[in-house]
Amino acid sequence: MCRLFAHQPQRDYESQTRSLRIGGHCTSIRLEMAFWDTLEEIASKEDLGLAKFLTHLHDEVLDHHGEVSNFASLLRCSCLIYQSRTCAVMPDFSRGPNITVAFSEGI
Helix, strand or coil: CHHHHHCCCHHHHCEEEEEEEECCEEEEEEEEHHHHHHHHHHHHHCCCCHHHHHHHHHHHHHHHHCCCCCHHHHHHHHHHHHHHHHCEEEECHHHCCCEEEECCCCC
């Protein structure tokens, strides 16, 4: 079971801090590269640059909840939701490294 997790590229879990401007304020966000890659993919599908997409997301959360208490965690969870809706990877640990991939319709 651990082979699936242990053999992932180290780059994916290296973290990177990026600075951006949200709501007129400069901020820094530190995420693992796998999350930055996913956020860039989402932004691209929305025909937006990453900073613009993050600004839109921040503004929507602010409108809905009145505050954004932990934006980095919100971004990680957003990536998980996006990944779970686009491609479900279900490893079968009982039979070795076989992986079944199922694609869902729509997001």
